[in-house]
Amino acid sequence: MKSFLLATVGLVALVGIAAPASAADMAVKARPPAPVIAPIYDWTGFYIGANGGWGQSRNCWDFVDPFGVAFAEGCNSRSGGVVGGQIGYRWQASQWVFGLEAQGDWADLSHTRVSLFDPTLSIRTKTDGIGLFTGQIGYAWNQALLYVKGGAAVTSNRFSILDNLNFGAELASASSTRWGGVVGVGFEYGFAPNWSVGLEYDHLFMGDANNSFTSPVFVAGVLNNRVSQDVDMVTLRINYRFGGYGAPIAARY
Numbered sequence: 001m002k003s004f005l006l007a008t009v010g011l012v013a014l015v016g017i018a019a020p021a022s023a024a025d026m027a028v029k030a031r032p033p034a035p036v037i038a039p040i041y042d043w044t045g046f047y048i049g050a051n052g053g054w055g056q057s058r059n060c061w062d063f064v065d066p067f068g069v070a071f072a073e074g075c076n077s078r079s080g081g082v083v084g085g086q087i088g089y090r091w092q093a094s095q096w097v098f099g100l101e102a103q104g105d106w107a108d109l110s111h112t113r114v115s116l117f118d119p120t121l122s123i124r125t126k127t128d129g130i131g132l133f134t135g136q137i138g139y140a141w142n143q144a145l146l147y148v149k150g151g152a153a154v155t156s157n158r159f160s161i162l163d164n165l166n167f168g169a170e171l172a173s174a175s176s177t178r179w180g181g182v183v184g185v186g187f188e189y190g191f192a193p194n195w196s197v198g199l200e201y202d203h204l205f206m207g208d209a210n211n212s213f214t215s216p217v218f219v220a221g222v223l224n225n226r227v228s229q230d231v232d233m234v235t236l237r238i239n240y241r242f243g244g245y246g247a248p249i250a251a252r253y
């Protein structure tokens with residue numbers, strides 16, 4: 001009996017020693033994964049870029065005699081290419097984005113047609129430069145930005161009277177830098193931390209303007225013309241913004 005008791009005590013002691021070791025060998029429960037850090041695209045900052053696309057200029061002529069009487073010469077439209085650049089600044093508040101931008105484009109919008117009054121003459125309208133000075137307001141979905149814009153517009157134009165009987169020689173001309181207004185809408189997408197690409201449509205309201213020809217001898221008594229002008233533009237744009245994504249935020253669970 002004494003031997004049995006000693007064996008029992010020894011067995012209990014061995015179990016007590018082995019139990020902590022077994023607990024130490026148990027697998028530790030894995031910790032939950034750390035929250036994913038998701039960068040938020042920040043549209044704030046100065047940017048510079050290039051643009052190119054299509055434009056159309058619609059012009060309606062009236063000749064004005066010395067007594068102020070206007071004679072309608074009709075309207076014409078001409079489409080062509082535009083290419084240029086832009087510079088601006090945007091700042092973002094929550095998902096709203098506000099901006100200011102200046103844009104300048106070279107244009108090739110020229111049209112020539114026979115005069116309604118005298119078939120021996122032709123009239124030519126050429127727009128070779130466009131400038132926009134606008135404010136923007138937009139709404140951003142991270143890297144996607146939809147915006148509207150509006151402000152002032154300026155165009156550089158040349159109006160010519162041509163002699164059809166003399167191989168289109170220019171008989172008289174008038175140059176005009178005209179100011180008006182512009183409204184537009186655009187979509188832009190940030191495909192890299194500092195780069196974005198977009199598509200924009202603009203409509204320019206240039207109103208009416210009187211022009212004096214430098215050599216008004218082609219028609220007796222005609223000294224001036226009055227031209228109304230509207231311009232439409234569709235351009236692809238690419239911008240480089242100075243700055244990065246901004247502060248990252250932790251994804252919520």
